[in-house]
Amino acid sequence: MTQVHSSTKTRTFTHLTEIERGQIAAYLEEGLSIREIARRIGRNVSTISREKQRGSVKQMDTRRKDRI
Known part of the structure; x- marks a missing residue:
């Protein structure tokens, strides 16, 4: 039997x-x-929120503390 309708949607996003x-x-x-x-x-x-999160990486020093 052949499936007539697809259950997947076409993605519409762009980078x-x-x-x-x-x-x-x-x-x-x-x-x-x-x-x-x-x-x-x-x-x-x-x-926009995800892009902001990607660009805000906290760096840590070797003692695992946030740098200021």
Whole structure:
């Protein structure tokens, strides 16, 4: 028997471009909210939030304490 309907959806997302990443970084430095950045570049708020988290890595010294 052949399956007529597929249960998988076509993915509609696109990756952030380098320009968009630069815009996000610049807007964050200006102090704009994540929602405002998302509105300005036309992306979802969660996309901006994830990108912000990726760029904020805490470095630790050799004694496993956060660097200041």
